[in-house]
Amino acid sequence: MTQSYVTPKPSRPWRPSPREKAINISLIVASVFSAYTLVAVTEMKGKLAYFFVFFAALAIFNLIRGVITKDWMNGRDQFSSVIMLLGMTIVILPTASILYTVFDRGRRGLHAGLLTNDMSLATPSDPITSGGLLHAIVGTFLLVAVALLVSLPIGILTALYLTEIKGRFTRPIRFLVQAMSGVPSIVAGLFILSSVVYTVTKSYSGLVGSLALTILMIPTIARTAEEVLNLIPNDLREAGVALGGTQWRTVAMGVIPAARSGLITALILGVARIVGETAPILLLTGGGDAVNFNPAQGAMGSLPFYIWKSFLLGTEESITRGWAGLLVLLVLVLSLFLLARFLGSRRTK
Amino acid sequence: MSFQSKNENKEKAMATPSSLASVAANARKPGTNTLGTNALGIGLEARSVHAWFGKHHALANVSLDFPAGTVTALIGPSGCGKSTFIRTLNRMHEFIPGAAMAGEVLLDGKDIYEPGTDVTKIRLKIGMVFQKPNPFPSMTIGENVLSGLKLAQLKNANKDDLMEECLVRAGLWNEVKDRLNAHGGSLSGGQQQRLCIARALAVNPQVLLMDEPCSALDPGSTLRIEETIKELSETMTIVIVTHNMQQAARVSDFTAFFLADGGPGEMIETAATSQIFSQPRDQRTENYVTGRFG
Ligand SMILES: Nc1ncnc2c1ncn2[C@@H]1O[C@H](COP(=O)(O)OP(=O)(O)OP(=O)(O)O)[C@@H](O)[C@H]1O
Ligand SMILES: [Mg+2]
Numbered sequence: 001m002t003q004s005y006v007t008p009k010p011s012r013p014w015r016p017s018p019r020e021k022a023i024n025i026s027l028i029v030a031s032v033f034s035a036y037t038l039v040a041v042t043e044m045k046g047k048l049a050y051f052f053v054f055f056a057a058l059a060i061f062n063l064i065r066g067v068i069t070k071d072w073m074n075g076r077d078q079f080s081s082v083i084m085l086l087g088m089t090i091v092i093l094p095t096a097s098i099l100y101t102v103f104d105r106g107r108r109g110l111h112a113g114l115l116t117n118d119m120s121l122a123t124p125s126d127p128i129t130s131g132g133l134l135h136a137i138v139g140t141f142l143l144v145a146v147a148l149l150v151s152l153p154i155g156i157l158t159a160l161y162l163t164e165i166k167g168r169f170t171r172p173i174r175f176l177v178q179a180m181s182g183v184p185s186i187v188a189g190l191f192i193l194s195s196v197v198y199t200v201t202k203s204y205s206g207l208v209g210s211l212a213l214t215i216l217m218i219p220t221i222a223r224t225a226e227e228v229l230n231l232i233p234n235d236l237r238e239a240g241v242a243l244g245g246t247q248w249r250t251v252a253m254g255v256i257p258a259a260r261s262g263l264i265t266a267l268i269l270g271v272a273r274i275v276g277e278t279a280p281i282l283l284l285t286g287g288g289d290a291v292n293f294n295p296a297q298g299a300m301g302s303l304p305f306y307i308w309k310s311f312l313l314g315t316e317e318s319i320t321r322g323w324a325g326l327l328v329l330l331v332l333v334l335s336l337f338l339l340a341r342f343l344g345s346r347r348t349k
Numbered sequence: 350m351s352f353q354s355k356n357e358n359k360e361k362a363m364a365t366p367s368s369l370a371s372v373a374a375n376a377r378k379p380g381t382n383t384l385g386t387n388a389l390g391i392g393l394e395a396r397s398v399h400a401w402f403g404k405h406h407a408l409a410n411v412s413l414d415f416p417a418g419t420v421t422a423l424i425g426p427s428g429c430g431k432s433t434f435i436r437t438l439n440r441m442h443e444f445i446p447g448a449a450m451a452g453e454v455l456l457d458g459k460d461i462y463e464p465g466t467d468v469t470k471i472r473l474k475i476g477m478v479f480q481k482p483n484p485f486p487s488m489t490i491g492e493n494v495l496s497g498l499k500l501a502q503l504k505n506a507n508k509d510d511l512m513e514e515c516l517v518r519a520g521l522w523n524e525v526k527d528r529l530n531a532h533g534g535s536l537s538g539g540q541q542q543r544l545c546i547a548r549a550l551a552v553n554p555q556v557l558l559m560d561e562p563c564s565a566l567d568p569g570s571t572l573r574i575e576e577t578i579k580e581l582s583e584t585m586t587i588v589i590v591t592h593n594m595q596q597a598a599r600v601s602d603f604t605a606f607f608l609a610d611g612g613p614g615e616m617i618e619t620a621a622t623s624q625i626f627s628q629p630r631d632q633r634t635e636n637y638v639t640g641r642f643g
Contacts, residue, residue, distance in 0.1 A: 233483070234444070235479065235481060235483035236483060236485065236486075237444070238441060238444055238479065238483065239479070239483040239484075239485065239545070239548075240485075240496075240500055241441070241444070241469075241472060242439065242441055242472055242476065242477040242479070242549075243472070243473075243476070243496060243497035243500050243501065243548065243549070243552060244469055244470070244472050244473030244474075244476075244497060244500060244501035244552055245469070245497075245500030245501055246469050246500075249499075249500050249501075249502075250500060253485075253496070253499060253500060254485050254487070254496075254500075257485070257487030257488070258485065258486050258487045260487065
């Protein structure tokens with residue numbers, strides 16, 4: 001086949017041109033300059049002053065640029081873009097600052113044995129290089145795993161009842177789930193303490209800690225999953241049923257796979273809700289210093305407990321340990337999320 | 350403008366050379382399909398069917414026979430209750446919150462609304478292609494075609510042949526044969542509609558309800574679907590909603606005209622297709638089919 005045209009280079013005409021980019025950069029430079037001069041000549045002081053003057057100047061310059069190059073509407077458009085950028089920065093800055101602080105301080109507590117030793121032969125005020133937080137990592141893993149094992153099926157089944165079955169108890173159950181998500185974690189801890197620990201087990205263990213976490217986790221998973229399932233168009237349910245599927249098979253084969261990535265988000269939010277939870281852990285798990293693989297028996301350490309204990313002691317070494325614990329907790333949560341996302345997206349390429 | 354009788358139209362369609370050439374290449378001889386044959390039964394019968402959405406009376410007193418092995422076209426202006434009616438025929442109407450109905454729908458003489466009826470079995474026997482394409486987004490194109498088998502837990506020894514057969518009949522095979530593992534949602538709107546037709550064919554229903562199956566399709570694909578409808582009518586009872594008069598004239602044996610005149614939608618007239626288009630009894634039918642109305 002002969003081709004009667006020369007294939008052109010793919011281009012993106014909607015992107016800013018070099019000239020526009022140059023103007024953008026000069027506006028930013030001008031704003032930085034104005035921020036410096038204004039802070040220098042007026043009474044305003046400090047980083048916050050630089051920050052806000054910079055954004056105000058940028059917004060005004062963009063407004064003027066828009067009005068000059070196009071029209072009033074475009075000016076307002078440019079202005080609001082800068083305001084949104086400001087909003088985004090206000091949201092991101094504290095988060096970035098927290099992350100930075102944790103990484104910076106936690107870094108100093110890192111050492112070779114951190115992930116392989118526990119604290120059974122060391123006290124928090126010992127030199128940093130002795131001991132480690134294996135017991136806390138194992139504990140947090142087990143606590144979260146057991147809580148997840150219980151909450152995930154209950155949470156998702158609740159959401160399925162609310163969205164698919166829509167039975168007689170839909171309203172009371174939805175109300176209950178909403179009320180449950182407002183339960184303070186200390187109350188969940190005290191509830192398990194009085195109803196399970198004092199009356200049945202009579203001892204601390206990881207298991208009762210997980211039970212309290214379950215109370216916090218179920219409403220998060222159920223509510224997120226419900227919202228996700230509600231977003232699945234009804235057409236899909238009709239398609240399955242019209243092909244002769246039972247409601248159950250339609251939900252299992254059509255609805256849940258379509259909601260997959262949203263359901264994984266529900267799981268992630270559920271884990272995020274409990275992984276750093278401290279109050280019920282303090283009440284229920286006993287917070288041991290040795291590795292304990294048995295959630296049903298004996299004191300169980302965990303990262304939040306370790307962090308709390310280290311900071312409480314107040315010596316320089318113990319505070320460094322606390323930061324290292326925070327760093328490990330953050331990295332752990334982050335890798336769990338990435339893993340979940342990866343597993344969730346693998347089939348839907 | 351007046352319509353020729355159905356047979357003249359058929360000949361006209363057959364004589365269109367270019368589009369039919371490709372269609373004929375795809376077409377298979379009747380009887381060589383892997384769908385197998387289904388008991389035709391004695392057809393479907395709606396008796397005094399009414400339908401409501403909440404308090405809104407959308408459809409009133411429709412009685413209509415769909416004899417086994419025939420094609421019936423439902424025509425009428427937008428919003429007159431065609432979709433509502435067709436959805437009462439396989440009990441999809443009850444899926445809408447607040448919906449209600451009255452009357453009877455008899456499949457082989459048995460009311461499908463009788464208490465204790467297994468709805469799942471009914472919908473397996475009475476398949477449906479929806480007005481809006483609704484492929485399963487999480488499944489591949491191939492899985493979508495066979496999804497009915499999996500949903501209803503049916504066995505089929507030769508899944509690959511069945512998949513090809515259904516896609517060919519839906520006029521989609523040539524476009525997707527190299528990307529059967531792509532996702533159902535990655536197809537264009539018209540391709541999705543044809544995928545949904547293929548999916549409905551795969552479970553080989555006794556009755557097939559099609560709600561504007563060609564409204565998003567090009568003339569070539571439309572012709573292919575019409576061929577399929579004619580082939581299938583040997584083994585299936587087919588009900589098709591369409592806004593395309595020529596299509597109704599080309600494919601159907603009987604036509605029913607629906608109209609909502611302020612109140613609930615009603616069936617104004619039903620007769621052999623050739624009669625509806627040449628000498629309708631009701632003035633409103635004539636106005637509609639000759640384009641002087643709606
Ligand atoms: N889910 C619904 N809830 C409430 N009213 C509805 C619903 N679906 C349809 N209706 C109403 O019922 C009437 C009939 O609608 P229907 O969808 O059956 O029309 P139609 O003949 O299929 O039209 P079209 O040719 O546009 O598809 C309309 O008045 C419509 O507003
Ligand atoms: Mg319709």
